[in-house]
Amino acid sequence: MFKKRILIVDDEPKFTQMVRFNLEKTGAYEVMEVNHPKQALEAATRFKPDLVLLDVMMPGMDGGDVAAQLRRNPGLKNVPVMFVTAAVAQSEAGEHGYRSGGDIFLAKPITLDALLAAIAENLRHSPPVTDACKGP
Amino acid sequence: MRDVFTGDPVKTGPVSILLVEDDAACALLIQNLLTQWRRDAFSIRRADCLAAALREVVQGGIDLVLLDLGLPDSRGLDTFVRMQAAAGRVPIIVLSGLDDETLGTATVQQGAQDYIIKGQAPELNASLVRAIRYAIERSRAQQALADEHDLLRNILDNLPDQIYLKDKVGRFVAANPATLRFLGASAASDIIGKSDRDFFPSELAARFQSEELDLLQRDQPCMNREAALTDAAGQPQWLLTTKVLLRDHAGAFQSLLGINRDITDLKRAEAYREMAREILQMLNEPGDLPIMIQRVLAVLKTRTGFDAVGIRLQDGEDYPYVAQMGFSPDFLLTENTLIGRTSDGGVCRNPDGHVSLECTCGLVISGKTDPANPLFTRGGSCWTNHSFPLLDLPPGADPRYRPRNTCIHQGFASVALVPIHVKDRIVGLLQFNDRRTGCFSLDTVEQFEGIASLIGAALMRTRADDQLKQAHAELIKAHEALAAAQMRLIEAAKMESVGQLAAGVAHEVKNPLAIALMGLEFLSNTVATNDDQVATAIQDTKDALLQADYIVRELLNFAAPAKLEMKLQDLNGVVEHALRLARLEARNRQIAVCVDLGQNLPHLPLDRIKIEQVFLNLCMNAIESMPEGGTLILKTRVHPLETGGAEVIADVEDTGPGIPEGNLQKVFDPFFTKKQIGKGTGLGLSVARQIIELHGGTIRIGNRPEGGTRVTITLHTQTGE
Numbered sequence: 120m121f122k123k124r125i126l127i128v129d130d131e132p133k134f135t136q137m138v139r140f141n142l143e144k145t146g147a148y149e150v151m152e153v154n155h156p157k158q159a160l161e162a163a164t165r166f167k168p169d170l171v172l173l174d175v176m177m178p179g180m181d182g183g184d185v186a187a188q189l190r191r192n193p194g195l196k197n198v199p200v201m202f203v204t205a206a207v208a209q210s211e212a213g214e215h216g217y218r219s220g221g222d223i224f225l226a227k228p229i230t231l232d233a234l235l236a237a238i239a240e241n242l243r244h245s246p247p248v249t250d251a252c253k254g255p
Numbered sequence: 256m257r258d259v260f261t262g263d264p265v266k267t268g269p270v271s272i273l274l275v276e277d278d279a280a281c282a283l284l285i286q287n288l289l290t291q292w293r294r295d296a297f298s299i300r301r302a303d304c305l306a307a308a309l310r311e312v313v314q315g316g317i318d319l320v321l322l323d324l325g326l327p328d329s330r331g332l333d334t335f336v337r338m339q340a341a342a343g344r345v346p347i348i349v350l351s352g353l354d355d356e357t358l359g360t361a362t363v364q365q366g367a368q369d370y371i372i373k374g375q376a377p378e379l380n381a382s383l384v385r386a387i388r389y390a391i392e393r394s395r396a397q398q399a400l401a402d403e404h405d406l407l408r409n410i411l412d413n414l415p416d417q418i419y420l421k422d423k424v425g426r427f428v429a430a431n432p433a434t435l436r437f438l439g440a441s442a443a444s445d446i447i448g449k450s451d452r453d454f455f456p457s458e459l460a461a462r463f464q465s466e467e468l469d470l471l472q473r474d475q476p477c478m479n480r481e482a483a484l485t486d487a488a489g490q491p492q493w494l495l496t497t498k499v500l501l502r503d504h505a506g507a508f509q510s511l512l513g514i515n516r517d518i519t520d521l522k523r524a525e526a527y528r529e530m531a532r533e534i535l536q537m538l539n540e541p542g543d544l545p546i547m548i549q550r551v552l553a554v555l556k557t558r559t560g561f562d563a564v565g566i567r568l569q570d571g572e573d574y575p576y577v578a579q580m581g582f583s584p585d586f587l588l589t590e591n592t593l594i595g596r597t598s599d600g601g602v603c604r605n606p607d608g609h610v611s612l613e614c615t616c617g618l619v620i621s622g623k624t625d626p627a628n629p630l631f632t633r634g635g636s637c638w639t640n641h642s643f644p645l646l647d648l649p650p651g652a653d654p655r656y657r658p659r660n661t662c663i664h665q666g667f668a669s670v671a672l673v674p675i676h677v678k679d680r681i682v683g684l685l686q687f688n689d690r691r692t693g694c695f696s697l698d699t700v701e702q703f704e705g706i707a708s709l710i711g712a713a714l715m716r717t718r719a720d721d722q723l724k725q726a727h728a729e730l731i732k733a734h735e736a737l738a739a740a741q742m743r744l745i746e747a748a749k750m751e752s753v754g755q756l757a758a759g760v761a762h763e764v765k766n767p768l769a770i771a772l773m774g775l776e777f778l779s780n781t782v783a784t785n786d787d788q789v790a791t792a793i794q795d796t797k798d799a800l801l802q803a804d805y806i807v808r809e810l811l812n813f814a815a816p817a818k819l820e821m822k823l824q825d826l827n828g829v830v831e832h833a834l835r836l837a838r839l840e841a842r843n844r845q846i847a848v849c850v851d852l853g854q855n856l857p858h859l860p861l862d863r864i865k866i867e868q869v870f871l872n873l874c875m876n877a878i879e880s881m882p883e884g885g886t887l888i889l890k891t892r893v894h895p896l897e898t899g900g901a902e903v904i905a906d907v908e909d910t911g912p913g914i915p916e917g918n919l920q921k922v923f924d925p926f927f928t929k930k931q932i933g934k935g936t937g938l939g940l941s942v943a944r945q946i947i948e949l950h951g952g953t954i955r956i957g958n959r960p961e962g963g964t965r966v967t968i969t970l971h972t973q974t975g976e
Contacts, residue, residue: 131766137773144780176762205765227769228804231776 122149126168130177156180175204275308305329346394417515493522530558538713552578568683613657634704638671669694757810819862833870845884853892873907880911900972913958
């Protein structure tokens with residue numbers, strides 16, 4: 120069975136590292152960390168993630184712009200993006216995050232259980248990456 | 256010119272003599288005698304019979320008649336009698352023959368000045384001239400005496416002072432008409448022989464008697480003594496009395512002369528002036544107007560002594576009594592209002608739109624009095640000393656609108672109604688009623704008008720004071736509102752900066768928290784878990800991280816701009832929902848829950864989630880304040896408002912130890928907590944207040960008298976716009 124690929128973009132290297140440790144520990148995921156938002160597109164193009172975890176407030180470029188870049192790329196436009204942010208209150212985000220215009224928001228800090236559940240949920244609903252890569 | 260005999264000045268020329276003598280020779284002789292004595296001294300006319308003489312006398316201009324008794328048409332004493340009747344006060348000297356001396360004497364007894372026996376010329380000459388002189392002198396003296404007597408009588412009859420004479424034991428001997436009127440006698444015979452005891456109360460009579468004894472026995476003067484008494488109509492009167500002794504030439508007692516002057520009007524005027532002074536002083540003292548009016552009324556009642564006194568003042572469109580003394584309850588029941596009513600209870604109005612005010616009070620207050628009518632003064636007052644004839648006024652002649660005549664029916668004969676003006680507007684009246692007749696005079700009523708103007712001035716001053724006070728109070732209120740607004744502004748600014756700070760801090764804190772949590776999760780999955788202590792350490796650390804996150808979230812909630820989603824809701828439903836969440840905690844802590852929710856609460860515009868948050872927060876606070884157990888009490892009730900709408904009041908109570916008084920003011924401050932450090936953020940009540948105030952409601956906290964705390968929330972059916 121192939122491991123699912125998770126790209127995590129966050130300007131806080133310690134957070135991306137801790138998330139990678141946890142996800143890799145499950146044995147189900149292969150994780151790539153990106154700590155500079157401007158490197159996100161290139162990394163995604165090469166890594167071909169099944170799901171992107173994206174911080175919102177980052178220096179130089181915010182998470183929204185990164186997501187827009189990814190969606191403009193035909194090979195990446197169907198990859199689900201989950202925003203993980205400190206700027207949203209948990210009460211608004213709820214246990215499984217909240218959706219806004221098709222995006223999913225998760226509030227920091229987040230428990231591992233909640234993170235894994237949200238990732239699993241979003242992977243189940245997303246179309247297979249291979250199909251998306253074929254293009255029209 | 257001088258009198259021919261005395262040399263005194265006289266008005267006119269010669270003495271005019273009518274000589275009545277039928278004997279021509281005798282007449283000539285007498286004429287010659289007189290003209291020889293002094294040519295211009297006499298003007299003599301002659302009549303030769305009584306009839307001619309009487310005609311002359313009646314025409315007048317005669318100073319003296321020389322009358323022969325034996326005339327062709329009359330003889331003897333009869334001649335004299337008839338002449339005297341015609342001549343009146345003109346002196347008559349009778350001429351008689353030698354043989355007729357008895358007749359001459361008889362005429363003198365009847366009033367002739369003298370008689371002269373006609374004889375030889377020298378004797379006649381001397382006696383005639385002397386007789387004429389004496390006759391005229393005597394006549395003049397008698398005339399002067401009579402005139403003097405008439406004058407004296409006239410003076411005594413017309414003097415308003417009472418003048419009387421008494422004997423040694425105090426019995427009236429004579430009295431002028433003023434005395435008779437005062438004593439209620441119709442003729443002098445009604446009082447002659449009587450004493451003061453027959454007319455005055457025994458105490459006063461004894462005083463008069465003692466004064467008279469002092470005068471008689473010790474010659475103590477009795478000058479200008481005042482005496483207060485009551486007249487026949489029951490009105491108070493004052494007399495100024497002077498008594499002196501009259502003695503004859505030899506110094507023997509003749510009679511006691513008394514003079515009483517009625518000084519009632521003077522005394523009353525003086526008393527009313529004093530009353531006006533007292534009232535003015537009273538009105539100038541600082542104080543509450545209603546109390547002042549009551550005091551003024553008490554002075555009016557006491558000083559005038561009238562049966563009933565009242566003050567009416569404007570209240571809306573009516574003029575009820577603001578103070579009164581002496582009117583009966585049933586009188587006040589009907590007379591307190593002056594407004595004319597229609598049969599269905601509506602207010603009667605004049606064509607000019609003003610309310611129609613009834614009866615005489617209404618007439619005076621409306622200012623429609625007619626100064627040409629003696630019932631009214633130029634100052635617009637109405638007064639009468641005999642009210643009863645007013646009942647007989649035909650409707651067309653009655654100036655009043657719907658006369659009620661209750662005053663008259665209650666027996667008040669004297670009524671005076673005096674308008675109270677503020678500037679040129681009538682704002683009320685002074686009313687004086689008495690059952691006695693004759694209580695007032697124009698002077699009295701004008702004095703009352705003076706007092707009414709003092710009251711009017713005081714009212715004006717008080718109104719100005721009130722307006723000033725009101726303006727001052729409004730200024731203070733505005734100032735307080737401004738200060739409160741400033742405080743809110745400062746608080747809002749503080750909250751805003753706290754909010755901004757919180758948002759910034761939250762972001763900075765949440766990232767490390769996220770790292771720590773993720774790290775901990777990794778460790779917990781990596782480190783061998785068969786060590787209990789490791790597991791506990793990991794769990795405690797995780798709890799601590801989540802607690803920190805909770806605090807940060809609360810801070811963000813507090814700082815987040817509040818937006819309410821209002822819907823009409825049943826508050827009881829919201830409270831019950833919040834309570835469902837709190838019940839579990841209560842059960843765990845052995846706390847009883849007592850709920851008393853009011854029936855039929857009106858629905859309120861509420862943000863259900865936020866209000867639920869408030870009640871949940873209050874319930875949790877209450878539960879946490881009772882670590883030893885107790886009862887959580889929730890109550891709701893509705894309270895209708897006079898202004899329309901209603902308020903719904905909710906109480907959340909606990910039976911814990913309560914809050915120290917010093918902390919009650921602080922519990923709504925952000926970050927105030929009575930929980931131990933680390934057990935609460937302190938934001939709960941502050942957020943609760945924010946939410947309730949956003950709903951236009953209020954939240955108060957206090958200690959219950961029976962122990963514990965009570966939080967009261969008041970919400971309105973209409974939110975304050």
